[in-house]
Structure formats: C-alpha cells, structure tokens
Amino acid sequence: MNVDLKNIHIxxxxNVRIEECKMEVFxxxxxxxxxxxxxxxxxxxxxxxxEIILQFSILLEYDFxxxxxxxxxxxxPPANADYTRNENTKSRLPRYRKNIYTRELVDFILEQIENGSKTKVQIIEEYRIPKSTLYKWQNKYQQTKNITK
Structure with a gap:
C-alpha cells in the first residue's frame, strides 16, 4: 500500500495496521x-x-x-534562515536535523525514478533533495539491489 503523504488520513x-496485526477489537x-x-x-x-496517536503507536508497534x-x-518549504534562525537565541526545545531520510523514503523516491513517474530533475526540484544525495542513493542502493538478485 502506497501512503499518500500529502493527504494523511491517520x-x-x-485501521490498516490493526488489520495487519490481526489485533482484536477487545x-x-x-x-x-x-x-x-x-x-x-x-x-x-x-x-x-x-495522545491517541501515541497510544496506537505503542499498541501497534508502529511510529505513526x-x-x-x-x-x-x-x-x-525550506526555512528562511534570516527569519527562523537567530544563532544567539537558545531554544528549550530539542533541535532536529531536517535531512534525515529513512530507507522507506529513499526507496519511495528511487521507485519514482525507476518506474518513470518522475525524472531526477523533478525529484530534485519538488523534494529539494540535493543532486549529490540523489546520485549517492542511486549508486548505493542500485548496487545493493544487484547483489540481492
């Protein structure tokens, strides 16, 4: 099942995860x-x-x-560095890097190129993935795919 990340219906x-786990309603x-x-x-x-999503995540062992x-x-959209970042200001919230790509996300992007639904240029422009990152993914995961065949 492909998940439409633009339109998440949690x-x-x-419900899909409940069915996959065959978990009883009781x-x-x-x-x-x-x-x-x-x-x-x-x-x-x-x-x-x-809080409900957290409870489902725990119960169904899936990070929703x-x-x-x-x-x-x-x-x-990419953050406007001048507007959102003030290096002198410390936040009490933890800071996370935005560029953390999961294997599922990498596979999703590479699959779009492989099946022709998007070109490399479209991927780079639409998702703002650096060109070098995209080519590294293709080299790394293409080799993995060839080895497993």
Missing amino acids: GSLI RICNFLKCTEAELNSMLLQKNLNT FRLYSQYLILYA
Missing part, C-alpha cells in the same frame, strides 16, 4: 479504555489527538508520527 492508516478498546463505537469513530477520523515527519521532509 484513522484509516491505523484488546484495543481495553488498552485505550474506550468503547467499540468510540474506536470505530476514531478510525474514521482524518486527524486524531497526539513518522508519517508526519516524512511529510515535513518532502513537502515543507
């Missing part, structure tokens, strides 16, 4: 302390409270927040 994605409701009707209502929602992180990596 309820349906959680167990889920017991863990979340909710009724079956409340569970069904959650699974129909496009957006859920972060990663979907949103991948969205940020692919589609969030």
Whole structure:
C-alpha cells in the first residue's frame, strides 16, 4: 500500500495496521479504555489527538508520527534562515536535523525514478533533495539491489 503523504488520513492508516496485526477489537478498546463505537469513530477520523496517536503507536508497534515527519521532509518549504534562525537565541526545545531520510523514503523516491513517474530533475526540484544525495542513493542502493538478485 502506497501512503499518500500529502493527504494523511491517520484513522484509516491505523485501521490498516490493526488489520495487519490481526489485533482484536477487545484488546484495543481495553488498552485505550474506550468503547467499540468510540474506536470505530476514531478510525474514521482524518486527524486524531497526539495522545491517541501515541497510544496506537505503542499498541501497534508502529511510529505513526513518522508519517508526519516524512511529510515535513518532502513537502515543507525550506526555512528562511534570516527569519527562523537567530544563532544567539537558545531554544528549550530539542533541535532536529531536517535531512534525515529513512530507507522507506529513499526507496519511495528511487521507485519514482525507476518506474518513470518522475525524472531526477523533478525529484530534485519538488523534494529539494540535493543532486549529490540523489546520485549517492542511486549508486548505493542500485548496487545493493544487484547483489540481492
């Protein structure tokens, strides 16, 4: 199943994971302390409270927040360095690098090039992935693919 990261429907994605895990509704409701009707209502929602998403992530052993992180990596506009960064200001929040590409994301991008749905130039422009990074991925993962065949 390909996930549309531009249009994340968290309820349906959680439902897919429930089906994959073959988890019983009783167990889920017991863990979340909710009724079956409340569970069904959650699974129909496009957006859920972060505490509920965290509980589902724990129960289903899947990081549902990663979907949103991948969205940020692919589609969030690059930060305006002058506006958002003041080197003299310390934040109490942890700092994360934006350029953390998961294997799933790399595979997704390389698959788009392989099946012809996007060109290298389109990938570089649309997702703002450096040209050198894209070529490194192709060399690294193409060799891995050839070895496993």
